[in-house]
Amino acid sequence: MKEQFYYQATHCLCSSLSLEVALQSYYEFVKQYLPIDGIFLNIYRPEHGDIQFLSHVNEQQAVALDRQVKISPEMEAVLQETDRPVIRIINDISLDKVTGFVAPQLIPEIASVVLLRMVSSDTHLGVVGFYSKKKAQFKPLHADLIEPHKDTLSLITAFNLRGRNLLRANQALSLENDSLKRAMFCPDGVVGAEGGLKKVMVQVDAIAALNTSVLMQGETGCGKEVIANAIHAKSNRAGKPFIKVNCGAIPETLIDSELFGYEKGAFTGAETRKAGYFEQANGGTIFLDEIGELPLSAQVRLLRVLQNSSITRVGGYENVDLDIRVIAATHRNLQAMVHEKTFREDLWYRLAVFPIDIPALRQRRSDIPLLVQHFIEMLAAKFNLEKLPRVMPEQLSILNNYSWPGNVRELINVLERAIIQKPRGPLTFDLLQAQSDEEVTTKAGQTIIVDPSHASDKLVPLETMISKYISHAMRITGGKLYGPGGAAELLDINPNTLKSKMKKLGLC
Template structure:
């Protein structure tokens, strides 16, 4: 009897390449021996903390499914336990919290069931639920009858899942790429081009095709290089060189030779002519990052490039004509540097023909989910991860609440750290200190974070701190006290009151 039952059941399970047809044939046979109203197959997806129903058969229908039901973390851990029994009788669905949670959302009326775990090569694949709409109908003999079917059921399930992936691979990849582009809101490599950076991209669109010098202003790490690249890509020079130069990374003694090149014999060790960054960018665009770090001597030569579109190599005499576009960037207050006479005013006017202010990450928090998804994609490829780590809404909220003093660059570092700690996900950002700072908007409409977390526990007298702060304000403004851009305006205090405080505190 049992041998015949096993043999016939196996033949029916293997009767068709279509899962729903083979399950229907199987169900019609075994229902004569078991008091079942139907059966279903689902798989546990650990990486998503959900259960996916892939097939359901009853007296009225047989169909494949693609329905996912999320489950709490603690229940997911239970399913991941390799010691769970292969066959289990549950004569009241309320005695199995996982089934009670997920099954009624897909199939109504289940009251009791036999759960058969499927495994292939010691890998848990999923379960087959043989269910009845009456409580207490199953006996051990029923479980003994279907237990030997586990391998055949696991095989046809695995083949079905593989078939779905193979048959839909190209379509799925195409849809995924379209979805990602739409979700990530990427335009010319800029994430958030139609949201947090919409105004910036409108400026980029208006200036890209004009060969005007552009100056980008913004905090360190806010993405000035990305915007510079977008300007180049949208310009008529997009097929020409795009040379990036970090002015702050070049030693003062090498600035001229690196930017403008040198002739053979110009100095000891100059055994041949070297082409500088400006000549390398000829016909294209040169991006001068951290322009405020250039020494005055180099600023003079840069001004000549802007005025005459020519350079002279170190040790040379002939001018070299260039056709280049200059895009500069800085996080410094160049106007304050002009007051301190460490930045040339005439160079400022040449650079600031079309200034673009790049907002900080905390000023465009709506872009954080987009940036997170974008960088997780990149980092997963970098670390060769088999699947993208998941970010829960609670963890995403931590990122949304954080102050981001390091802007987008800091976000990348935070994501990389989280992926290193938990490459399979879900990612945990608990290592980020809760933001307790206060955002202050200055007279110049700039956002400043006041955060005691970054302050020392060692305090100084208030008058000392006030004197230091006023002196710092005067350094920023180049000693200017009154009028627009003066220390009184920046500190939001009456100029005469500030003068009185300075006299009291001994500030000359």
């Protein structure tokens, strides 16, 4: 009888390439000999710390599943025991710690089960569960009948998993293909090159082929590095090094050794010669981000490099000639810093040969839908999502209407947070709508965030605040009171009235 049972069961399991169809045929045959209400198949995924259900068949249906159940470290330890039996009868699943927790989440009414372990190359793949909705339904005879099916079930499960992985790979390739198609409409990888950044890209095209220094100005997170990449990619240095340096991240005591390198024995710990960032960029481009953070002492040495096109390593005497293109960037007002003597005027003129102003995200809202699609694709790949989560029109409207004080960088963070919360979508951004920050729109159409919540409960006299604010305006404008870009224009006040207030407050 056993031989005939094994032959018929194997024939059922091999009757279709579809796991669900094969299991349905197998179930219809086996239930004639076992008191079962259904069969489920799951695998253990140690890399994720969960059990994943692959299939479930009963009287009503045979379905493919992709449901994960997280398990505790203690349960994982049980599953990884090497001496676990190949087949077990559990006539009351509440007595088994792992099965009693996992199985009812798929089949709430399950009461007893026979578990057949699937093994591949001594690795525990998972189990096939033959279950009943009644307790104490299974006997050793039932286990003896189905134990020989272990290898066949392991094989078809392995093939099914391989097929699912191939399907995911094809879906990933399809997504990548769509992304590449969209990239064709984003010249040089700059999203918005034909929209809100069109004027900037005209400037990029004009300067890229030259070796002139470029200074990019714009708010934090608006994409200055992306434009620097585009300039380098369009230049005749495209195949050469592109070295990015965050000037604000280098401690003052290490600036010389990091930028210009050092010789062996120059100081304790200098066991070998090291090339600095400038030398690493030789022949290519160096991008000096947050240039306004450099201390005055470092500004002097940087000016010398720009003038002489050479460096001297720390502890060395020989000049190292450089063929290098410098792109600098800052979110600070360097002209005001020059007026305050915190940035060298001669370095300012050397860097600002060709200034490029990068608009804030709120100044190019037409690019937001493109950016949203672009970053969702990036984040979907990062989180290994099978399909892109959707953004409903009303949610996209919330993104379009938000002021984006953190610019593109903030947009990425908002999208990432939304995907973490709802990886399958649709994405929601109600938190942005609920923010209590007050927005003020200037005559120039700029949106500025005024957030009183950052102030303490201790208040100062109003005239003191006015004095501080006027002083701040004068610093921003480099001391300019009258005319375009002057403090009076920015504060929307008559210049004579402003001057009178300044005299009254003792500011002039």
